[in-house]
């Protein structure tokens with residue numbers, strides 16, 4: 001990006017303008033969307049709750065604390081499952097990228113498991129792990145592990161040979177090359193894997209809660225569905241969207257912090 | 266000139282699949298000698314250098330350093346790559362310190378030494394900058410500082426000054442000759458610039474393509490230290506023309522004594 005490569009006064013001002021224009025556009029589009037929603041529901045064109053109904057329902061759910069309990073139990077599951085999955089993916093991915101033998105042994109399994117949608121594992125998980133936290137966390141673990149492991153492994157095998165050669169001619173051993181060249185060079189890939197992993201963990205979780213849970217945002221929607229309680233479904237959906245967005249932003253932010261050295265085009 | 270052979274290519278051949286990148290190269294580079302290699306693109310210059318660096322193994326024949334077959338790279342042979350090969354996640358200073366750290370040098374000494382070479386290549390103001398903020402020429406100078414810093418006995422340089430502007434280039438040439446005269450390193454230097462090849466070298470190695478091979482070796486019997494005046498001398502022009510012909514017409518006229 002030109003803003004990063006030449007921090008001259010003009011480009012910075014232009015960059016700030018472009019950014020504030022984006023903010024304004026984003027805000028405008030948000031307002032237009034809400035107005036449209038209001039108009040459509042007000043005119044009775046669709047049988048859906050309007051923005052005011054949804055806001056007042058969410059106020060109720062906040063007042064009685066229910067929504068926070070749901071958010072907390074959903075986030076807890078995602079967090080545990082994702083940390084376990086990503087935590088296992090990094091060493092396995094590096095192992096596969098670094099040792100050809102490990103790759104040969106592990107890759108067929110990963111490729112096979114990868115094409116099974118994590119949700120399809122739920123029935124098996126429920127039968128074998130019961131209906132409390134374990135099956136849900138396991139499914140999330142699987143979803144985030146599979147997305148992150150591929151990215152990490154791709155990162156390792158695509159490290160530019162010139163960097164490895166440059167380190168070797170400076171006297172680096174294999175261990176040093178791994179720690180000081182391969183690891184930093186593949187961090188961008190690993191973080192992209194985390195981002196995808198977290199996204200699929202979140203998607204999987206909500207679906208898992210729809211099927212079997214006693215709390216959580218997915219569970220709340222499923223309950224509301226039984227009573228045709230559309231405002232609650234809306235509140236839950238919007239909350240899921242906002243939380244997903246916030247988590248994604250956090251990963252993107254971390255990514256840009258950790259990979260400032262990258263040339264971006 | 267010292268008598269012992271530093272680098273010896275012995276029928277060194279390198280193929281990539283069925284393609285012969287370099288065919289039966291026979292060349293001896295003496296200890297403390299400065300040779301430059303010129304030749305058309307794709308004639309195997311980088312291939313030959315990578316074999317001396319220990320990054321490529323010959324398909325047949327051998328490459329020896331001090332009489333021992335090259336089995337891999339080592340810090341006593343500094344390499345400056347055609348593609349700068351700086352570590353983009355490290356600052357200029359950390360890049361230069363990379364090899365020093367591997368030698369187990371203490372932080373303070375390392376820092377001082379790195380700064381010395383960074384100043385030598387004129388990058389002092391950019392010591393804490395990341396490579397992505399540097400121009401091509403600055404990256405190349407950083408790569409040079411990184412290679413010089415570990416104080417290798419042999420310098421293998423692949424078009425190191427290619428990305429520099431004319432003035433910086435001349436400065437870097439004189440600096441390199443200065444370093445070489447003081448420290449008596451053995452230098453193998455690839456360039457596309459015939460002028461540069463003659464200005465720097467004891468001998469100019471001219472290579473030809475398809476298949477990559479040795480075309481001719483031209484002695485440069487000009488005294489060191491060399492300076493800008495020398496570039497204007499009749500003798501320099503004469504030798505340069507000879508190299509030029511060897512590279513581009515492959516029919517070198519006899520050199521007048």
Ligand SMILES: Nc1ncnc2c1ncn2[C@@H]1O[C@H](COP(=O)(O)OP(=O)(O)OP(=O)(O)O)[C@@H](O)[C@H]1O
Nearest residue numbers: 281285286305306307308309310311312313347477
């Ligand atoms: N890893 C490789 N795989 C296949 N072919 C290669 C490989 N490396 C080099 N070659 C081929 O070998 C030949 C010589 O390559 P080399 O890089 O040594 O040329 P060069 O003389 O350094 O050229 P230039 O001046 O453009 O840098 C080229 O034709 C190139 O296509």
Ligand SMILES: [Mg+2]
Nearest residue numbers: 310311347423
């Ligand atoms: Mg080359």
